[in-house]
Amino acid sequence: MRRLTDYVHRRLPSLPPADWERPAPDKAGLRRDMFAALGLLAFAIVMQQLSLSLTEVEHAPSQGASLAVLSAMILPLMFRRRWPISMMLLGSAAFMVSGTSEAYMVTMQICAQLAYFLGLYTAVTWSRNRRALWSILSIVLLAMAVWIIIDLFTSDLMKSMDVSMVDNPAGDIPADIAFPLYTFLINLLFFGGSIFLGLVSWSNAYANELVKTQAQRIADQSQQLADRAVNEERLRIARELHDVIAHHIASVGVQAGAARMVQRRDPEKAAELMKGIEDSARSAVGETRALLGVLRESGGDMLPDSGGDARRPEPSMKQLPTLLAENRAQGLAVELSRAEHTPGYLDSLPAGVSLALYRICGEALANVRRHSTARRATLSLRSGVDEQGPWVEAEITDEGTTLPDSSGSGFGLRGIRERANLHHGLVEIGPRVPHGWRTRARLRVVAGAETTLVP
Structure with a gap:
């Protein structure tokens, strides 16, 4: 049996590995199985009563026998995903025992057939021990085949079905051959269909687990990149x-x-x-x-190497014209507006605040170039004083739309927020109505800010 299993997996590479175990269902799923089985039993009892009303008394099974057969075949479905192989064995035993008793007509009912089909299907799709599954399933199939063959050729089943009483059959195949062949094909479809659908469900479950694992790995890598x-x-x-x-x-x-x-x-x-x-x-x-x-x-x-030039002058708002010229050279025209509460205040900012404001303007304008259809942007610089002290503000707006396939990593926006937080500021970033984008950052100007490290 082990060789057969290995052969199947070599021929069907899309199937999960033989040692893969499907995760067990949660408690909510097990409770649903119990309610579903009880509902199916109630429906089967109703269907059995309807069929008894259409059957002669001498040919009908007793009420107790019918209820016992249906219960033996359907109630194991309450635990079909918790113990799939055991429930399949119980369903098979109930099917074979009832088929050789006076209640054999109960096994022909659609609900009983459906219950046995679900038992086989669940065993194939939910069994965690695959080698035990194929070994036990082979025994079940062999026992069913032997039982059907013996029943066909040693009982008066054909006579009870009035097969021999067809005087002028419409088909070309003799009746004594057509009936066994018809029975064989029906059982082949029944058992083969349950096994095939179970394998498909098992493979889909494995594919879903792979997708979840890959999604989690991608999420972890994205978080690592973001932290980095x-x-x-x-x-x-x-x-x-x-x-x-x-x-x-x-x-x-x-x-x-x-x-x-x-x-x-x-x-x-x-x-x-x-x-x-x-x-x-x-x-x-x-x-x-x-x-x-x-x-x-x-x-x-x-961290990139600074090249040992730790005393290289850092840019400030005094270099803003150079920044605007660089953007203009790259195809983005920037309209500058200044509203200062004191003339020249933006050019006299402390070095740390001036550097942070310059970097925020540069990153916001770079985002417009990379991710927007706009070829023109507006940079508004403001300053003022409120109850908390002096502040400076930069607002970058455009009227473009998002370029397709231009979603960035979001690291630039993180940098803007980090710089604003460093100077006790706030940031507003988002789309405008009806279209366009706005980046606004307000920084606090604290006395001695250029020599204060903020955690």
């Missing part, structure tokens, strides 16, 4: 903040050193104080670089 992108963006922000902080603290150190050298009044005390300022500034630079080194190590190979 967030880490890269945070590390990039940390590196940029480091450059800004290092620049200003280094300037403080240089100024303190110069003051120490030129101080005339109380030179010893002044020298001591200035030296302390100088040491503190240099210590801050060293600690900031150490912190950045830890962040880079935690990112591993996910």
